[in-house]
Amino acid sequence: MRIPVACIAACIALPFCAMAGTINTTLTVTNAAAAIGASGITVTGPATLTNIGSGTFTATASLSGLSGASINAQFTITLSGPDSITGAINVPTSAITGQSGTGSAQVTGGTGAYTNATGSFSSLNISASGSGTSVKLTISGSGTVVTGGPGAPTVTAVLDAASYTPGIAQGSIFVVKGKNLSASGLVQTSFPLPTSSSGVSITFTAASGGAGVSAFLIYLYNQGGVNQLAAIAPSSLNPGSYNLTVTNNNGLTSLAFSVTIVQRKAQLITADSTGNGLAVAQNYVSSTSLPVNRFTVGTVAGTAVAPAYPGQTVILWVIGMGAVPGGTDNTASPGYDFTQHGVTVQVIIGGTVTVTPAYAGRAPGLAGADQINFTLPNNVPTGCTVQIQISVNGAKSQATTFLAIATDASANACVQQGYSTSQLQQFDNGATVLNGAWGLAQLVTPQGKIDQAGGSFYLYTGFELPSIPLVAAGNVVANGNCVVAQITPDASGLIPAGGIALDVGKVTLTGPGGSNLNATAFIETNNVYSLGIGIEGGPALPGYGNGVLVAGSYALAGAGGTDVNAFNVSVTIGSPLVITGGLPTTIVRANGLPLAWTGGNPSDTVTISGSSTQISNGAVTGVGFLCITTAGQGGFTVPSSILTQLAAVTAAQESASTASGALNIGWGPAAVPFTATRVADGSNINSTFTAGFGQGGAVVYQ
Numbered sequence: 001m002r003i004p005v006a007c008i009a010a011c012i013a014l015p016f017c018a019m020a021g022t023i024n025t026t027l028t029v030t031n032a033a034a035a036i037g038a039s040g041i042t043v044t045g046p047a048t049l050t051n052i053g054s055g056t057f058t059a060t061a062s063l064s065g066l067s068g069a070s071i072n073a074q075f076t077i078t079l080s081g082p083d084s085i086t087g088a089i090n091v092p093t094s095a096i097t098g099q100s101g102t103g104s105a106q107v108t109g110g111t112g113a114y115t116n117a118t119g120s121f122s123s124l125n126i127s128a129s130g131s132g133t134s135v136k137l138t139i140s141g142s143g144t145v146v147t148g149g150p151g152a153p154t155v156t157a158v159l160d161a162a163s164y165t166p167g168i169a170q171g172s173i174f175v176v177k178g179k180n181l182s183a184s185g186l187v188q189t190s191f192p193l194p195t196s197s198s199g200v201s202i203t204f205t206a207a208s209g210g211a212g213v214s215a216f217l218i219y220l221y222n223q224g225g226v227n228q229l230a231a232i233a234p235s236s237l238n239p240g241s242y243n244l245t246v247t248n249n250n251g252l253t254s255l256a257f258s259v260t261i262v263q264r265k266a267q268l269i270t271a272d273s274t275g276n277g278l279a280v281a282q283n284y285v286s287s288t289s290l291p292v293n294r295f296t297v298g299t300v301a302g303t304a305v306a307p308a309y310p311g312q313t314v315i316l317w318v319i320g321m322g323a324v325p326g327g328t329d330n331t332a333s334p335g336y337d338f339t340q341h342g343v344t345v346q347v348i349i350g351g352t353v354t355v356t357p358a359y360a361g362r363a364p365g366l367a368g369a370d371q372i373n374f375t376l377p378n379n380v381p382t383g384c385t386v387q388i389q390i391s392v393n394g395a396k397s398q399a400t401t402f403l404a405i406a407t408d409a410s411a412n413a414c415v416q417q418g419y420s421t422s423q424l425q426q427f428d429n430g431a432t433v434l435n436g437a438w439g440l441a442q443l444v445t446p447q448g449k450i451d452q453a454g455g456s457f458y459l460y461t462g463f464e465l466p467s468i469p470l471v472a473a474g475n476v477v478a479n480g481n482c483v484v485a486q487i488t489p490d491a492s493g494l495i496p497a498g499g500i501a502l503d504v505g506k507v508t509l510t511g512p513g514g515s516n517l518n519a520t521a522f523i524e525t526n527n528v529y530s531l532g533i534g535i536e537g538g539p540a541l542p543g544y545g546n547g548v549l550v551a552g553s554y555a556l557a558g559a560g561g562t563d564v565n566a567f568n569v570s571v572t573i574g575s576p577l578v579i580t581g582g583l584p585t586t587i588v589r590a591n592g593l594p595l596a597w598t599g600g601n602p603s604d605t606v607t608i609s610g611s612s613t614q615i616s617n618g619a620v621t622g623v624g625f626l627c628i629t630t631a632g633q634g635g636f637t638v639p640s641s642i643l644t645q646l647a648a649v650t651a652a653q654e655s656a657s658t659a660s661g662a663l664n665i666g667w668g669p670a671a672v673p674f675t676a677t678r679v680a681d682g683s684n685i686n687s688t689f690t691a692g693f694g695q696g697g698a699v700v701y702q
Contacts, residue, residue: 034137164273169265269369338392577665611662623645
């Protein structure tokens, strides 16, 4: 079986060829500022390499790497002119918490005279000072930098091959992402799967020590700027912590990367290899007719596609159901039904319908991959984005996957509100949507006001259909300026994290006087940008600066990157909206809800929303409402006709977590539309820049 590979085009510069040589050096980084954002940590500070030069040290790590005894990060030391040195650094978690510790680093490349450089720093003293938003790191240690070498491998991520998250199940397929992992091109192995191919191998070594165990290789991929390996973690690996290393075709070995092996981690394979969106599934018609699950009936690239329908048998493709006792991981499996060996497996459709599968186990003829065969009941929810999950011994797969289910066997497409059959067919044939969303936000809490900003540009395919921004629709009844919506487990606000985030280079925010924002740079993590502006009236939080959102104009600027050209846009916010008397904590539904306020621009949009929900066995059902007006009205009354559609919620129910009542109010100027352009083809990216302020909390509905 070939696991789908996400291919991202990238520009590749011609390498500068330098004479080989070994430089003995000492790295010193002093008082480097550590900033923790919504999705990662960035460390920046001055650096000196003796016998080489001085420059700026920058290291980044995702939040998923901030657990355990050490943190794996990627670093760049920018020197003068075209020269830079890049690599991987291993930082002890103790150093981040203010204690000194010992780390290590490996040089894996660079630019200018250090293209394809290698080298290592086997022992780095790393310590931190300060706290909150003022953490500073100091790094020092000796090592070598070798110029003109072939390039050592570096590992940036080790993920399961379905949901693409850390943690690997015994006997399952996983991927290794990085640089210099393998030679250019694609190499696919065959049975019996080898432990070494083209000079490349992957080794697991228990964190506690001992002999290494080799993984079984499936493919080596190094094309279009993407370098990735796929392999199977042997069933013989006991659950626990391991150090993973990659040895490449140059005979060089990567810095150890911390990974965790677990007994089971069943996750659905998705159509675009993101771990979110449309699940990889086949609809059983006959032993020779197994259309791939899609929105419409037809063919795509010669392959039959169709939505499923009630009463039809479906085959789900899965990674991570566990080790097969006594089996081999590098040969074609004869099949192994986990449900016949004490494992409980269920398929959950639309959050409400549970089905016991006919088969759930290793896929016959494959290695490291599983399949689940089940029949859709007649009462199954239908639509193009019906949530699908599996539960294995009570542990559920990712919640952001879906199936397309038509109303019946005669339908030629599933039904998705807001889309025609023609549009759905275009998605089946590869149509995409470009969108950009950026915003300022302030959340008022009892602990203070939290000011932040963020955004990104995204490329969406039909595989991420629920993620594509649309006006909310479904089970909505209009009533003047208010709408009421039914809340079900299948429509409870779940929006899968989908789309491919696009690079726009450095992004900055400049605000009016008093905001303390002057070309303040966002933190970028995987092309998603975030900025902790500041905390007003509350305790300091890591990653937040000393900025504040005040009335005035805010300019957002993108320098331009590999995917999106430079852009500029601004939004103006008015004085804060002040709710007269604050938000109530008890609402008598029959009396309506009168609210009054002062402040804001007269044209600012004000949204008043609330919900009354019941919670049973983890499923949330109920009713929500949304009312829209403008700040210039000075107030609004939510009619009793709206509120009486919500069920009563008592304080006792909220304390027992059997029901929940909520009320929120938000305001801000109308979204500012702007158009960015894509580097690849100059196509327009319709985008918005917004500013939103809000406060809310729990309420009792009487």
